[in-house]
Amino acid sequence: MHGLVNKALQSFVCNSYGQARWIRITEAAQLGFIEFEAMLVYDDATSHRLLGEICRELGRPPEEVLEDLGTYLVSNPRTEALRRLLRFGGVSYLEFLHSLDDLPDRARLAVSDLSLPALELHEHTQGRFTLTCHPGLPGYAHVMMGVLRAMADDYGALVMLEHEGQSSEGEVIAITLIESAFAEGRSFELGARAG
Amino acid sequence: MRAEDLSQLLGRLCPMHALLDDSGNVTHVGPTLQKLRPRVPMVGQKFLELFQLIRPRSVTTMSGLLDASGSKLHLRFRDAPQTALKGVIVPLAAGKGAVVNLSFGISILEAVQDYDLTSTDFPGTDLAIELLYLVEAKSAAMEASRTLNQRLQGAMIAAEERAFTDTLTGLKNRRAMDHILSRLLSGSAPFALMHLDLDYFKSVNDRLGHAAGDHVLQHVARIMVEETRDEDTVARVGGDEFVLIFRHLHDRARLDGIARRLIARLEEPIFFGKEVCRISASAGTALSSQFRAPDAAQVLNAADMALYAAKRAGRACHRFHRPERPDLCEDHRGQAGFRGQAGPATGHDGSPPRAEPLTGPGAG
Numbered sequence A: 001m002h003g004l005v006n007k008a009l010q011s012f013v014c015n016s017y018g019q020a021r022w023i024r025i026t027e028a029a030q031l032g033f034i035e036f037e038a039m040l041v042y043d044d045a046t047s048h049r050l051l052g053e054i055c056r057e058l059g060r061p062p063e064e065v066l067e068d069l070g071t072y073l074v075s076n077p078r079t080e081a082l083r084r085l086l087r088f089g090g091v092s093y094l095e096f097l098h099s100l101d102d103l104p105d106r107a108r109l110a111v112s113d114l115s116l117p118a119l120e121l122h123e124h125t126q127g128r129f130t131l132t133c134h135p136g137l138p139g140y141a142h143v144m145m146g147v148l149r150a151m152a153d154d155y156g157a158l159v160m161l162e163h164e165g166q167s168s169e170g171e172v173i174a175i176t177l178i179e180s181a182f183a184e185g186r187s188f189e190l191g192a193r194a195g
Numbered sequence B: 001m002r003a004e005d006l007s008q009l010l011g012r013l014c015p016m017h018a019l020l021d022d023s024g025n026v027t028h029v030g031p032t033l034q035k036l037r038p039r040v041p042m043v044g045q046k047f048l049e050l051f052q053l054i055r056p057r058s059v060t061t062m063s064g065l066l067d068a069s070g071s072k073l074h075l076r077f078r079d080a081p082q083t084a085l086k087g088v089i090v091p092l093a094a095g096k097g098a099v100v101n102l103s104f105g106i107s108i109l110e111a112v113q114d115y116d117l118t119s120t121d122f123p124g125t126d127l128a129i130e131l132l133y134l135v136e137a138k139s140a141a142m143e144a145s146r147t148l149n150q151r152l153q154g155a156m157i158a159a160e161e162r163a164f165t166d167t168l169t170g171l172k173n174r175r176a177m178d179h180i181l182s183r184l185l186s187g188s189a190p191f192a193l194m195h196l197d198l199d200y201f202k203s204v205n206d207r208l209g210h211a212a213g214d215h216v217l218q219h220v221a222r223i224m225v226e227e228t229r230d231e232d233t234v235a236r237v238g239g240d241e242f243v244l245i246f247r248h249l250h251d252r253a254r255l256d257g258i259a260r261r262l263i264a265r266l267e268e269p270i271f272f273g274k275e276v277c278r279i280s281a282s283a284g285t286a287l288s289s290q291f292r293a294p295d296a297a298q299v300l301n302a303a304d305m306a307l308y309a310a311k312r313a314g315r316a317c318h319r320f321h322r323p324e325r326p327d328l329c330e331d332h333r334g335q336a337g338f339r340g341q342a343g344p345a346t347g348h349d350g351s352p353p354r355a356e357p358l359t360g361p362g363a364g
Helices: A003-017 A019-028 A044-058 A062-075 A077-087 A093-110 A140-155 B003-013 B031-035 B062-070 B105-115 B128-163 B174-186 B201-208 B210-226 B252-266 B296-312
Strands: A119-125 A128-133 A158-166 A171-179 B017-020 B026-029 B051-055 B073-077 B084-091 B098-103 B191-199 B233-236 B241-247 B270-272 B275-277 B280-287 B318-320 B328-330 B336-338
Touching: A003 A019, A003 A044, A003 A062, A003 A077, A019 A044, A044 A062, A062 A077, A062 A140, A077 A093, A077 A140, A077 B128, A093 A119, A093 A128, A093 A140, A093 A171, A093 B128, A128 A140, A140 A158, A140 A171, B003 B017, B062 B084, B062 B098, B084 B105, B105 B128, B174 B233, B174 B241, B174 B296, B191 B252, B191 B296, B201 B210, B201 B275, B210 B233, B210 B241, B210 B252, B210 B270, B210 B275, B252 B280, B252 B318, B280 B296, B296 B318
Parallel strands: B280 B318
Antiparallel strands: A119 A128, A128 A171, A158 A171, B017 B026, B017 B098, B051 B073, B073 B084, B084 B098, B191 B241, B191 B280, B233 B241, B270 B275, B318 B328, B328 B336
């Protein structure tokens, strides 16, 4: 699995739960190191073992941990660069939702060996969508739940999200956009740079 | 098409356009272009007084501008910030003036900062937002790669350090010495190479054990580092053999002084617990200037033979290599010592003075 995925888990655990617990997790997962490199690739088994030990250490199911990871990636100042890249998707939450189809291509444009599963947005009625997360990265849909929730806050939109389980094409998230401009949201200037 | 329809159409498709009349006055301007100078209404001003044409050069009139309609225009604002712009001018029907469409080109990165532009300032087909996305994405990825590179470089330096260090004494090892010697040989700076061999070390080892031997070697290493300059190389190349390389030093008196001081300090008693260890040393030195085109084996062999001569002279001695008579070696006053033909004598401790020659089979 790409180092960025592992590094995201590391950053999430360290900054939300502390370095000491992270080190305990790396020991339990028998990594033999404590620091992932964002630009290297690790074998999938390592990442699965790691996630298992994170859940055990935190005493929480993987769905919850992964959703929190998604929220963390968008809302934590340490990963501001990622929030900015996502905000390039559109000027409103609606535009952002429609940009999700391009997300894997955008990711590949930034890091050529990072391959994320395809995402497919369907609009059913006004304000009601489903996002299908194609297979390839177990737990991806739960991370996306967190990302979608945090991005709604970022845009100041009010949404309801529900994980609808597995369809023939992948995991499905139901999205109800209740109000686009519900709150102020966070500012996004094209010219600003993530520190 | 009516003039209002044209300006409305252009406003949506090309928000950075300007309509000019025949005399070069701005008659209409797109919303994004006007946003760049919010306090200065552009309509009514002369286009060439707002913008300076950089290429093609020396265009100062409307007719000159129209002549450039086939080529790409490079221009910039006359007042600050002098943002650079690219443009194309297309003449309208005779007497109706022209349309100029502008874009940022590579100045987009500063422009979005200078003018607080947002996605809505660019037409939907413009690649500006994708370009900005790409720049940020690549910078973030590059930053991650840089972190990795720095860490790898640190690891590489540490690994090299380990590979070139004698773990017992912290001195350079044989491999490091080979490396440094070949680098010096490929350069032009003169240097001296001293081969130093401990005397009576084996008896310390035999009498007091390896722990005492190790202690003595560490002590010896410390003395050698203290008695040499930072730019010199001190390497442990065998059990009790050392090579010292002195860069830019070929003064025989100074080298002899260093050797004698080293030997004198090595002869001072070394305490190991309650035990006292006594050793001595012999040294032979070759100068790079003694060879026309020295190679590593030659220089090492020469220092080796000088060391033999020193041993033969009765231990605790230092000799220089004598190129004309390799069997004879000089002390620094030029007095020859003799290297016996009868083979090496046994040492005071009863062991052969040198179990293995420093130079390899291909040497000499």
